[in-house]
Amino acid sequence: MSFADEVREELCELPIKKTCCQKALTAGLLLSAHEDEGKMVKVRYKNEMVATLASAMIRRQYGKAPESEMRGACGHRFYDLSFSSPSFHKLYMQLRDTKNEVQSILRFACDGCRAMFLRGAFLALGTLNDPHKSFHLEFLLPDERMADVLSGELAKVGYPPRRITRKNGVGLYFKDSGSVEDVVALMGAQHTIFEIINSRIERDIRNNENRATNCVAKNIEKTISAATRQIEAINLLMEHGKLDRLPEFLRVSAMVRYRNPDATLDELVALHDPPISKSGLNHRLAKLLSEAEEL
Ligand SMILES: [Zn+2]
Incomplete structure (x- = not known):
């Protein structure tokens, strides 16, 4: 099984209590759907667990289980779902129409909804490389419009993806470990995190072993000036009330930094619960700086 499929199986097993979040998850799961004749909606999944989850979600929301069909041979199986629902058809047509603002169509009701939408999108369209080999998280969308839809949602949580045209669609991807880590955390895959x-830690240790150790003083100096800049940035974000609008994990890291002005990066890492890697924290601090720069 691929690493991405292991992540999918982890995500499929997580319970979702709120109806609004279930709705958001379903919208994500159906990002790759296409319209067939007679207002039928069709969607194809490569993973059986995802197809089963999508089927249950569709039944719960649209009142009727979709027709399900397995195609292909062992190792290259597809699970095709098809259903007709006037309300989903309407949502689908609205999403496709470039004149519409995505935000006004999806109408997420609670703070958790957007994360569930991203989870659904990953289940349907995502790939994630084994982090022991490389950091690469990608969503493969069927076309530019749907890529715009997902890209907009990722940007809203602070992670605008890079874009690439692939032969079978449009890829939205992240290659830096900090973004990969944060987006996976947002989707709720704790084990994968x-x-x-x-x-990351293994890699950091390897890198450190190779690094010269006679620049301690220089590092301390760097740490102090970096800390000063970070605290100034956090102050500014608080003054403008912007800090409260940032995702929770950024607020948590901001407060840890703010309350420990003299701490080194390693000490700050140790103060995080749930744990975080050094590069993950670095990424968050850089994010806070760039948010402050916008002010
Ligand atoms: Zn919700």
Whole structure:
């Protein structure tokens, strides 16, 4: 099984209590859907667990289970779902129409909805490399419009993806470990996060071994000036009330930094619970700086 499929199976098993979040998850799961004749909606999944989850979600929301069909041979199986629902058809047509603002169509009701939408999109369209080999998270959308839809949602949580044209669609991707880690955390894959952090730590240790050790003084100086800049940035974000609007994990890291002005990066890492890697924290601090720069 691929690493991405392991992540999918982890995500499929997580319970979702709120109806609004279930709705958001379903919208994500159906990002790759296309319209067939007679207002039928069709969607294809490569993973059986995802197809089963999508089927249950569709039944719950649209009142009727979709027709499900398995195609292909062992190792290259597809699970095709098809259903007709006037309300989904309407949503689908609205999403496709470039004149519409995505935000006004999806209408997420609670703070958790957007994360569930991203989870659904990953289940349907995502790939994630084994972090022990490389950091690469990608969503493969069927066309530019749907890529715009997902890209907009990722940007809203602070992670605008890079874009690439692939032969079978449009890829939205992240290659830096900090973004990969944060987006996976947002989707709720806790087990995967630990794997990513572990591989980061292994990599950090290897890199440190190779690094010269006679620049301690220089590093201390760097740490102090970096800390000063970070605290100034956090102050500015608080003054403008912008800090409260940032995602929770950024607020948590901001407060840890703010309350420990003299701490080194390693000490700040140790103050995080749930744990975070050094590069993950670095990424968050850089994010806070760039948010402050916008002010
Ligand atoms: Zn919700």
